[in-house]
Structures are given as structure tokens and as C-alpha cells.
Amino acid sequence: xxxxxxxxxxxxxxxxxxxxxxxxxxxxxxxxxxxxxxxxxxxxxxxxxxxxxxxxxxxxxxxxxxxxxxxxxxxxxxxxxxxxxxxxxxxxxxxxxxxxxxxxxxxxxxxxxxxxxxxxxxxxxxxxxxxxxxxxxxxxxxxxxxxxxxxxxxxxxxxxxxxxxxxxxxxxxxxxxxxxxxxxxxxxxxxxxxxxxxxxxxxxxxxxxxxxxxxxxxxxxxxxxxxxxxxxxxxxxxxxxxxxxxxxxxxxxxxxxxxxxxxxxxxxxxxxxxxxxxxxxxxxxxxxxxxxxxxxxxxxxxxxxxxxxxxxxxxxxxxxxxxxxxxxxxxxxxxxxxxxxxxxxxxxxxxxxxxxxxxxxxxxxxxxxxxxxxxxxxxxxxxxxx
Numbered sequence: 001x002x003x004x005x006x007x008x009x010x011x012x013x014x015x016x017x018x019x020x021x022x023x024x025x026x027x028x029x030x031x032x033x034x035x036x037x038x039x040x041x042x043x044x045x046x047x048x049x050x051x052x053x054x055x056x057x058x059x060x061x062x063x064x065x066x067x068x069x070x071x072x073x074x075x076x077x078x079x080x081x082x083x084x085x086x087x088x089x090x091x092x093x094x095x096x097x098x099x100x101x102x103x104x105x106x107x108x109x110x111x112x113x114x115x116x117x118x119x120x121x122x123x124x125x126x127x128x129x130x131x132x133x134x135x136x137x138x139x140x141x142x143x144x145x146x147x148x149x150x151x152x153x154x155x156x157x158x159x160x161x162x163x164x165x166x167x168x169x170x171x172x173x174x175x176x177x178x179x180x181x182x183x184x185x186x187x188x189x190x191x192x193x194x195x196x197x198x199x200x201x202x203x204x205x206x207x208x209x210x211x212x213x214x215x216x217x218x219x220x221x222x223x224x225x226x227x228x229x230x231x232x233x234x235x236x237x238x239x240x241x242x243x244x245x246x247x248x249x250x251x252x253x254x255x256x257x258x259x260x261x262x263x264x265x266x267x268x269x270x271x272x273x274x275x276x277x278x279x280x281x282x283x284x285x286x287x288x289x290x291x292x293x294x295x296x297x298x299x300x301x302x303x304x305x306x307x308x309x310x311x312x313x314x315x316x317x318x319x320x321x322x323x324x325x326x327x328x329x330x331x332x333x334x335x336x337x338x339x340x341x342x343x344x345x346x347x348x349x350x351x352x353x354x355x356x357x358x359x360x361x362x363x364x365x366x367x368x369x370x371x372x373x374x375x376x377x378x379x380x381x382x383x384x385x386x
Contacts, residue, residue: 039345157265
């Protein structure tokens with residue numbers, strides 16, 4: 001039998017135990033409401049599938065290799081009426097020749113060339129705006145040249161988001177999609193796989209709970225008319241990043257936003273081959289969060305703070321020796337077990353392999369890594385970047 005008499009008379013140990021228990025309950029709820037909910041999500045749709053005209057908009061700069069490999073999958077989509085608009089922004093490689101060759105075979109490919117740098121702002125918002133202005137259809141689908149559809153039904157899959165039946169919604173203006181990492185056997189690939197799944201679960205889960213706050217430009221859709229009605233990117237042109245994040249944050253709400261994560265609607269992207277490339281991408285993602293409101297930033301970071309408090313309380317309880325270490329280990333085991341089970345629903349839905357078995361350890365890594373990213377923000381001074 002374990003002796004709890006000393007523990008019950010130590011107010012500091014009792015306080016630490018309460019902190020550990022409270023954060024354990026919160027984290028278990030978080031894993032269920034975000035990881036499990038997204039993994040099991042099955043939307044309601046209104047009637048039969050429809051196929052309104054759509055425009056796919058891409059911005060490219062020195063992406064000849066990616067366009068040669070992936071663009072044909074977009075051009076060959078099984079959809080009755082669509083166009084693909086590619087903004088070729090100051091490319092110095094073979095991008096122009098690849099696009100010219102594809103135009104000979106695909107009349108629904110429209111190329112918008114830029115020979116001179118007329119972008120008075122940072123980032124890709126200006127060329128993306130020109131691509132959207134050049135599109136002829138109201139429903140827009142956004143992706144990157146390095147993204148690959150899982151099959152030839154991506155357009156149909158994303159358009160289904162506009163048919164979701166929900167009494168709380170009026171007219172769907174924004175559809176949030178998911179772009180996952182292709183599976184690799186490297187440690188860096190595993191880190192990127194987990195990061196994509198956890199980040200996707202956070203913003204998709206938040207949208208399913210009625211609070212959409214961001215999206216991924218690698219798989220995002222909204223109406224062209226809505227884009228211009230909301231002033232395009234004018235309110236945050238001074239920020240290099242955020243053509244997806246800040247636009248969704250400023251304009252999405254529970255009534256006009258839908259989530260579409262059917263298997264047909266998902267895209268995949270090759271993981272970065274070098275750590276510094278991936279690190280730079282994550283720094284830019286964190287940089288846009290400075291434009292989010294205080295309470296929104298707090299809710300985004302609360303799971304990380306809860307984890308820090310949970311592990312700190314567990315370690316301090318063991319060091320104080322007032323609470324039997326078996327009880328602390330049991331609490332950690334409960335957390336890890338439920339986390340693995342919940343995360344496994346994500347990996348099963350998005351073909352994430354077996355990364356869920358390492359989820360507890362990877363979560364600890366990202367708590368530390370993301371804290372460093374926040375402490376070392378990226379200056380907003382870059383040019384076009386995907």
C-alpha cells in the first residue's frame with residue numbers, strides 16, 4: 001500500500017497534484033475534440049453533388065521541376081468545367097517553357113506572365129491577387145506547384161464543401177482543406193509529418209467547433225466575389241506572409257466557412273529535404289500570428305502551456321517525494337495512451353503511417369522548438385516566397 005499521509009499535509013504537493021490533474025483533463029479533452037473529432041469527421045451535405053465552374057490558381061517562381069511533375073494532375077482532373085491559372089512571377093528557370101508546352105495540350109490552362117518586378121509589397125500576395133483577378137469563375141481553389149492531388153477527383157472533393165448542410169450556416173464562402181506530407185522513412189520526414197497533422201488538426205478542429213481562424217494556402221477555396229468584397233489582401237499587404245492565414249482569420253466565421261477533408265479533397269506535398277528549409281517555413285508561419293488577436297493567440301498556445309504545466313508538475317511531484325511516483329507515472333501513461341489513440345485517427349484518415357506511436361515524444365520536441373520560434377521572430381522583409 002502507498003502512504004499518502006505526508007502528501008495530504010503538504011499544501012505545495014497538493015497544489016502541484018491539482019495542476020497535474022487539471023491539465024491532464026484539459027489535454028485529454030483537447031485530444032478528443034481536435035485529433036479524434038477531425039479524424040472521425042463526416043459532414044452532412046445538401047442533396048446531390050453539383051459541379052459549378054471552378055478556377056484553380058497557382059503562383060510559381062522557378063518551379064519548372066514541380067510544374068513538370070504535378071501540373072498535369074491538376075489539368076487532367078475529372079471535372080466538367082474548370083480552368084487552371086498559373087502566375088509565372090519572374091521565373092529565371094524553365095518555368096516559361098514548361099507552361100508553353102502544356103498550353104499546347106491543355107486549352108484550359110491560362111498563364112499570367114510577369115517579366116518585371118512591379119510588386120510594391122512583400123511576399124506572393126500581389127501575384128496571387130493578379131491570378132485571382134484573371135480567373136473567370138467564382139469558385140477558386142488555391143494550391144502550390146509542389147502539391148499533388150491524391151487522385152483526379154480533387155476538384156469534386158473540394159467543391160463538396162460548398163454543399164454542406166448546416167442550419168448555422170448561411171452561404172458557404174470559404175472551404176478549408178488539408179495538405180499532408182508524403183511519407184518518408186527519415187527523422188526529418190517524420191517531424192514534418194507530425195507537424196502537418198497536428199497543425200491541421202488544430203485549425204480544422206477549431207473550425208469544426210465554430211471558430212475558424214486560419215487555413216492552409218496549399219489547399220484552400222473561397223469565392224472570387226467574396227475575396228474582392230472583403231478587400232482582398234489590402235488590410236495586411238504590409239505583412240509578407242499570410243495570404244492564407246490572415247485572410248481566413250479576418251474573414252472566416254462559423255456561418256460562412258466549411259471544412260472539407262474527404263480523401264478526394266486532400267493534397268500531399270513532398271517534405272523538405274533540409275532542416276533549415278523546413279525551419280524557415282515554420283518561422284514564416286509563426287510570424288503571421290502577431291496579427292492575431294490576444295485571446296486568439298492565447299487559445300492557440302494554450303495546449304502547449306498545458307503540456308508544460310503538466311510535465312513540470314509531474315517532475316516537481318517526483319522530486320518532492322510526497323506523492324508516490326507510481327501515481328505520477330500512471331497520470332503520464334493515461335495521457336500518452338489517450339494521445340496515441342486520438343492521434344491514430346488522424347494518421348488513419350490522412351495516411352500518416354505510424355507516426356502516432358511517437359506523438360507524445362514529438363509533442364515535447366515541438367513545445368521546445370515552437371517556443372524558440374516565438375522568441376526569435378522572423379523580420380517581415382522577404383520577397384516572393386511560396
